[in-house]
Amino acid sequence: xxxxxxxxxxxxxxxxxxxxxxxxxxxxxxxxxxxxxxxxxxxxxxxxxxxxxxxxxxxxxxxxxxxxxxxxxxxxxxxxxxxxxxxxxxxxxxxxxxxxxxxxxxxxxxxxxxxxxxxxxxxxxxxxxxxxxxxxxxxxxxxxxxxxxxxxxxxxxxxxxxxxxxxxxxxxxxxxxxxxxxxxxxxxxxxxxxxxxxxxxxxxxxxxxxxxxxxxxxxxxxxxxxxxxxxxxxxxxxxxxxxxxxxxxxxxxxxxxxxxxxxxxxxxxxx
Amino acid sequence: xxxxxxxxxxxxxxxxxxxxxxxxxxxxxxxxxxxxxxxxxxxxxxxxxxxxxxxxxxxxxxxxxxxxxxxxxxxxxxxxxxxxxxxxxxxxxxxxxxxxxxxxxxxxxxxxxxxxxxxxxxxxxxxxxxxxxxxxxxxxxxxxxxxxxxxxxxxxxxxxxxxxxxxxxxxxxxxxxxxxxxxxxxxxxxxxxxxxxxxxxxxxxxxxxxxxxxxxxxxxxxxxxxxxxxxxxxxxxxxxxxxxxxxxxxxxxxxxxxxxxxxxxxxxxxxxxxxxxxxxxxxxxxxxxxxxxxxxxxxxxxxxxxxx
Numbered sequence: 001x002x003x004x005x006x007x008x009x010x011x012x013x014x015x016x017x018x019x020x021x022x023x024x025x026x027x028x029x030x031x032x033x034x035x036x037x038x039x040x041x042x043x044x045x046x047x048x049x050x051x052x053x054x055x056x057x058x059x060x061x062x063x064x065x066x067x068x069x070x071x072x073x074x075x076x077x078x079x080x081x082x083x084x085x086x087x088x089x090x091x092x093x094x095x096x097x098x099x100x101x102x103x104x105x106x107x108x109x110x111x112x113x114x115x116x117x118x119x120x121x122x123x124x125x126x127x128x129x130x131x132x133x134x135x136x137x138x139x140x141x142x143x144x145x146x147x148x149x150x151x152x153x154x155x156x157x158x159x160x161x162x163x164x165x166x167x168x169x170x171x172x173x174x175x176x177x178x179x180x181x182x183x184x185x186x187x188x189x190x191x192x193x194x195x196x197x198x199x200x201x202x203x204x205x206x207x208x209x210x211x212x213x214x215x216x217x218x219x220x221x222x223x224x225x226x227x228x229x230x231x232x233x234x235x236x237x238x239x240x241x242x243x244x245x246x247x248x249x250x251x252x253x254x255x256x257x258x259x260x261x262x263x264x265x266x267x268x269x270x271x
Numbered sequence: 272x273x274x275x276x277x278x279x280x281x282x283x284x285x286x287x288x289x290x291x292x293x294x295x296x297x298x299x300x301x302x303x304x305x306x307x308x309x310x311x312x313x314x315x316x317x318x319x320x321x322x323x324x325x326x327x328x329x330x331x332x333x334x335x336x337x338x339x340x341x342x343x344x345x346x347x348x349x350x351x352x353x354x355x356x357x358x359x360x361x362x363x364x365x366x367x368x369x370x371x372x373x374x375x376x377x378x379x380x381x382x383x384x385x386x387x388x389x390x391x392x393x394x395x396x397x398x399x400x401x402x403x404x405x406x407x408x409x410x411x412x413x414x415x416x417x418x419x420x421x422x423x424x425x426x427x428x429x430x431x432x433x434x435x436x437x438x439x440x441x442x443x444x445x446x447x448x449x450x451x452x453x454x455x456x457x458x459x460x461x462x463x464x465x466x467x468x469x470x471x472x473x474x475x476x477x478x479x480x481x482x483x484x485x486x487x488x489x490x491x492x493x494x495x496x497x498x499x500x501x502x503x504x505x506x507x508x509x510x511x512x513x514x515x516x517x518x519x520x521x522x523x524x525x526x527x528x529x530x531x532x533x534x535x536x537x538x539x540x541x542x543x544x545x546x547x548x549x550x551x552x553x554x555x556x557x558x559x560x561x562x563x564x565x566x567x568x569x570x571x572x573x574x575x576x577x578x579x
Contacts, residue, residue: 057341104339104368111339113368116359122329123364126336126344129321133297134340153360156329164321 001044006213009044009079010036014241014268016075016088022261024092027100030251031145032072034176034211034236039064041216042141042172043076051081054108060138061111061127065120065154066145066174067101068253073110074098082109118151120144121171125157128169128229143172147179150188155200161229162201170220171202171231175210176238178249194233203230210234242267275438278468279377281413282434283308285420286345290316293424297337298345299323301330306436307347307377327352331360331374338370343424346372350379350433354395366402366429373423374399375432380519381547381564382437382469384557391552397524399431400497406430406450407497409518409526411471413441415494418448426450433468435519437557440472446492453500455507459489462575463507466517467493467526470545474517476568481575488575496529504533513541515575519566522546543578545571 013036021027047060064073071091078085083097090096097106101115114120124142131138144154161169181187197204205219219232239245242264256264290296290312297319304310304322313320323330327348334346353376354361365372376395383391399407408430410416416434423430446454457478466474471492478488489507493499508514514534516527527544534540547564561567565574
């Protein structure tokens with residue numbers, strides 16, 4: 001995909017996020033919008049997956065540890081053809097495959113059930129370790145958030161990733177700086193994230209703008225250091241792309257109403 | 272029943288044996304491999320053994336991830352930490368997606384002994400049984416443990432295997448083992464005694480004591496708590512009219528409640544649960560602790576006699 005194609009893809013994913021959450025009158029638009037470039041770039045430029053054969057044992061894996069950002073995940077998978085986009089309208093509705101948080105039993109392309117924060121990273125480590133121990137060249141991409149990293153289990157997982165030298169694991173760190181009750185710094189400061197991640201043995205590529213698609217792609221194309229898990233630490237904007245949602249903690253878990261949907265889509269249309 | 276072997280020891284031996292037959296089997300532990308006996312597997316198959324350190328949440332999560340790569344993870348630590356501390360990881364990372372992880376937890380029950388109440392899991396069966404789709408097995412002796420381990424490797428989906436620290440009697444007989452199928456070890460007509468794990472041997476001894484006093488007790492080994500053998504439970508409750516359950520676990524949520532769930536509204540019978548009565552365990556030599564909680568054969572016989 002060219003940069004232009006990727007930009008278009010990301011804009012469409014943002015539209016899908018707005019429509020999905022507005023249709024459902026529920027969901028998490030803020031942390032979905034911040035994650036768009038990191039996730040889209042991984043799926044569109046890095047991952048070996050086949051939407052027509054989502055359970056191919058030799059596919060690369062993706063784990064959305066910050067599972068509440070699933071509108072972004074579903075949008076990416078739907079745009080790539082893992083399931084019909086009509087499913088978007090069923091998000092969070094009874095009997096839908098698109099549960100409020102990702103369900104591996106239900107959604108083609110979802111490799112782990114996540115949403116209870118902190119757990120996905122351990123699952124991703126297990127996948128990467130399982131691949132390595134069998135001599136498979138599977139790559140594992142796992143996205144976590146900053147708020148989520150207040151969970152101790154995230155750091156248990158990073159510690160193990162470094163210990164087992166999982167250079168087939170890429171952590172996509174969506175650092176939008178906000179969580180439900182406010183900023184990370186107000187609620188529970190994470191301090192120097194890059195230093196912490198490096199201290200835990202990860203090879204860190206820090207992006208001052210994690211919503212810059214070219215920068216994200218370049219980071220993903222940087223060859224992994226042998227024997228080290230890598231982390232793309234993207235400083236992102238919660239609610240990115242929708243003016244009234246940007247940098248507002250209040251848009252963590254609130255859906256746009258019809259008027260807000262129209263305004264958001266109009267803004268995205270202009271891009 | 273001359274020989275005594277702890278079910279955790281039989282587990283370690285069975286893993287090493289299974290590992291040679293099935294190269295998809297991997298074993299994970301959280302720095303307790305000498306106690307859980309997974310070290311026996313680690314010695315033979317170092318490349319398929321993963322010690323994740325003292326991090327039980329991560330232990331369960333990594334096991335979940337490995338299962339998605341076509342492996343069969345046997346995930347072990349103490350019951351307190353695997354079923355207790357990492358409960359939500361078991362529930363959400365393993366059971367919710369129905370991943371093929373075998374949670375084999377040792378040092379369950381008050382027979383842990385000296386380590387005391389903080390380490391004696393008397394809630395694990397309740398915690399595991401309530402999770403949808405979870406198979407829950409409590410082997411009664413070393414032979415049954417070996418059979419259970421092999422059966423778990425053959426079945427698909429999450430399972431909990433409850434193992435003990437204490438060396439316990441090995442039965443002379445070699446009964447067939449099928450997940451979900453209870454074994455009638457002794458027939459009787461006055462009372463049906465449903466037991467699991469370490470309490471099966473005690474229940475058999477108790478039945479002998481009762482027999483000497485003219486009471487005919489059937490003893491049924493309910494090694495699978497979930498899915499429970501409803502037909503067998505109902506049949507013996509009907510036949511004997513009086514039911515006792517015996518477990519080294521809280522009387523809340525474990526075998527007793529599983530048996531009650533089968534009988535409620537279906538079979539009219541007397542019903543009594545023997546177990547740890549809504550209290551924590553404590554330090555002491557295992558036989559002393561078991562006695563403190565009324566879980567020895569003479570005490571069980573006495574309780575049954577009083578309840579008839």
